[in-house]
Amino acid sequence: MKKRTIIYLISPLWLCLVGFGMLQLWNYANTPGKSGLAPSSWPESSHLSLSKLVPTMVIFAHPHCPCSQATAGELNEILAKVHRKLTVYVLFVSPKNPKEDWTETKLWSDTKAIPGVQTLLDEGGIEAKRFGAKSSGQVNLYDVFGRLVFSGGITSARGHYGDNLGKSAVISFVNDKKVTRSTTPVFGCTLYED
Amino acid sequence: MKTENSTEQQSAAFFQEMQLAVFKRTDHMFAGLMIAQWIFGIICALVVSPRAWEGEVSHIHIHVWAAIFLGGILTALPVTMAWLQPGWVFTRHLIAFTQMLWSALLIHLTGGRIETHFHVFGSLAFLAFYRDWPVLITATVVVAADHFLRGWYWPQSVYGVVAASPWRWLEHTGWVVFEDVFLIAVCIKSKHEMQEICARRARLENVNKETERLIWERTAELEQANQLTEIQAKRLVRSNGELQQFAYVASHDLQEPLRMISSYLQLISKRYQGKLDKDADEYIGFAVDGAVRLKRLINDLLDYSRIDTQGKQHIETNSEEVLKRALSNLKMAIEESGTVVTYDPLPPIIADDGQLERLFQNLVGNGIKYRKKDVSQKIHISAKESNGDWVFSVRDNGIGIAKEHFNRIFTIFQRLHTSGVYPGTGIGLSVCRKIVENHGGHIWVESEPGTGSTFYFSVPKKMPKGNST
Known part of the structure; x- marks a missing residue:
């Protein structure tokens, strides 16, 4: 089989692999981490102090x-x-x-x-x-x-x-x-x- | 028309050859770049995001695996093709395609840093090295497709908004197209320049070929002319030889009948002198005189032809002794004419002594013959060294020769005087010239009418090759 024919046959497979890899990477990048529920008001028990002047x-x-x-x-x-x-x-x-x-x-x-x-x-x-x-x-x-x-x-x-x-x-x-x-x-x- | 077509075809062939070389060279450069990018991507992932964490627990970050495996896959096919099929159109379009995906991967691995986006623009410039603008289109399509698809699925990650305009990808692609416009213009111009260079090269090669052809033709003509000259020279030598042989044979064979004619004429002259009428006596006298002259002519001709046919080995010869022999032969003529002959010491030379004797004898004999009336004739022989030759001179104070006759006198049968004034056959000096030339030398004369003449002849101190006889 000629080299070029082999390349033509391999190329779609290569493209699929690349596409799959890229997709996994982008999917990972765009997948958020675990989400938590933030308290709607400043927690009184916190050791941090809330500023009364700026957010x-x-x-x-x-x-x-x-x-x-x-x-x-x-x-x-x-x-x-x-x-x-x-x-x-x-x-x-x-x-x-x-x-x-x-x-x-x-x-x-x-x-x-x-x-x-x-x-x-x-x-x-x-x-x-x-x-x-x-x-x-x-x-x-x-x-x-x-x-x-x-x-x-x-x-x-x-x-x-x-x-x-x-x-x-x-x-x-x-x-x-x-x-x-x-x-x-x-x-x-x-x-x-x- | 045929030449023009040939030049165009050659120019097109040169262009294809040059373009293929550019494609192959750029393919190889990109193969190197791809490998370098792969290594850089792995290093980048290991430095920027080596591990992902969940509290205290960590594992290798997906970026590291992506850099190794996805980067490896991305690199493998184009590098293999650049190695196995450099210059192929599919190879460079695949390289353009992959290079843009490498931009996307590197941008991703560096956290979308704006600086890494320059990789896209740098890669486009690098792709322009192919000088084949469709490659830039392939790259641009990949950039556009990447932005379109990611903008469609993850607009926030690409544009920083949740719902981007459906045409936003065109804005990003537009800047790539902006660069493309200039690069495509450069590619087209570069291609035209390459074509121009190839056309010039083709023209130059055609001129060279034409020049070579002309040189070849002229050389062939020259060779043909040389062959012809050689053939003619051989013919001339053969003809000369035959002529000499003929002269020798003719003069030799003529001697016998002439001797008979001369003997009977002398017999008639003795028996019938004074017995017939006055006219008969005069006619018999003319016939006897003619026979004597004819005999002298035949003898001289025989001598002339013998120079070539009966020459001897050239050996070291005492020229002074030879001169003495010649003077001895001329003793009677010298004494009768009252000529005073003197000479300087003469050197030993390489020569045929018999011919040298004849040479001296002819020159001194001429000196005696062409003397002025009522003036004591003096002849002096000397020799001196000049430029590797011995130059002999025979000087007299005779009647002299006009300048216009200097060359003529050495030609056979050419005489300046009638035989009534100075007897002779016109062969003597031509014999001298032949002897001197046989010795590899030259003979010439310097003279002024009424003052005298000096005959010079040169003999090489060393005998030239081929003149041994």
């Missing part, structure tokens, strides 16, 4: 989650656009008695480097559970009265940078007091095992 945003992240690197990038953009009219807590969830190097990650250091962000360790995921966060990249936005304004992710897919509904919802509320969207899917690793 408060709480972000939960897994320090090793590669997808959440994009969340840190989007957070950086949000803060550049809201001009300090936002209090931001980023809570890195860790197991109880975590190893010393648990938070020694690029995500941790990148987040700490963002001005106006308070980076905290949520040992055992206590605060995450209080705020109903199950996946890394979960963002809860509360107004000055402690009412939940937005809950979800601020990336469009797993580890995907770029404009997205969650980011624009946060910016819109902080800058214009408009609620464009109250929830979006969260794309990230599971914060803790159930």
Whole structure:
């Protein structure tokens, strides 16, 4: 059989394999993580304090989650656009008695480097559970009265940078007091095992 | 018309050859790029997203598997085709197709970073290396299809909105088309330039072929002319040989009847002198004189032909001794004429001594013969070295020769005087020339009428090859 005939026969098979692989990849990227139910008002039991002057945003992240690197990038953009009219807590969830190097990650250091962000360790995921966060990249936005304004992710897919509904919802509320969207899917690793 | 068609066909063949070389070279470059992209994709996945986590538990991230396996599959077919079927149209279109999928995969592996989108534009520029614009169309169709399909199913991940306009994919594709316009223009221009180069090359090669053909024709003609010249030279040599043989045989065979005529004429002259009338005596005198002249002519002719037919080996010869022998032969003529002959010491030379003797004898004999009346004739012989030759001179103070006769006198039967004034056959100097030429030398004369003449002849110090006899 001639080489070209073999290539013609192989090509559709190759195309199917490539198509299947691409589809799996895109499907994974666009499949949200586990979703939790965020409390509609600021949980009284939380150790975090709600700002009475500007909206408060709480972000939960897994320090090793590669997808959440994009969340840190989007957070950086949000803060550049809201001009300090936002209090931001980023809570890195860790197991109880975590190893010393648990938070020694690029995500941790990148987040700490963002001005106006308070980076905290949520040992055992206590605060995450209080705020109903199950996946890394979960963002809860509360107004000055402690009412939940937005809950979800601020990336469009797993580890995907770029404009997205969650980011624009946060910016819109902080800058214009408009609620464009109250929830979006969260794309990230599971914060803790159930 | 035929040449024009041939040039066009050749130009088209050159263009196909050049285009195929470009296609193959670019196929190979892309094969290398694909492998490099595969390695880069794996490194990128390992660095950016090595593991996925569920609390404290982790497993290898799907990006790593995608980079290894999907990247591997993506790379395998185009690289294999670039290796097995370089230059084939299907190969480059598959490469264009795959390269755009590589852009999608790399963008994905780097988290959709805007910087990675430049891979699309860079790849289009790289695809333009093929100088085959349809390849860019294939690539653009892949980009458009990718945006269309993903925008359709996951609009948020592509456009950042839930419900994007159905035409939004055209906006993204538009920027690719924007680049395509320039690249396609470059491809078309480049193709025209290649065609122009090939047309020039074809014209140049045709000119070269024509030149080669002309050279070949001229060479053949020259060879033919050379062959003809060679044949004519051989004929001439043969004819010359035959002529010499004829002259020798004729003069030799003529001697016997001539001797008989001469003897009987002398007998008639002795017996009937004064017995017949005055006219008869005069007629008999003319006949005897004619027979004597004819005898001398035949003898001279015989000598002339013997130079070639009866030459001896050229050996080292004492030219002074040879001169003495010649002068001895001329002793009576020298004494009768009162000529004073002097000579310088002469060198030993390579020569046929018999012919050299004849040469000296003829030249000195001429000096004696062509003397001025009432003036004591002086002849001097000398020799000197010049440019590897011995140049001999025989100088006299005789009647001299006009310049216009310098060449003529060496031609056989050419005489400047009637035999009534100076007796002779016109063979003597031509014999001299033949002897000198047989020795590889030259003979010439310098003279002024009324002052005297100097005859020069040269003999090489070393005998040239082929002149041994």
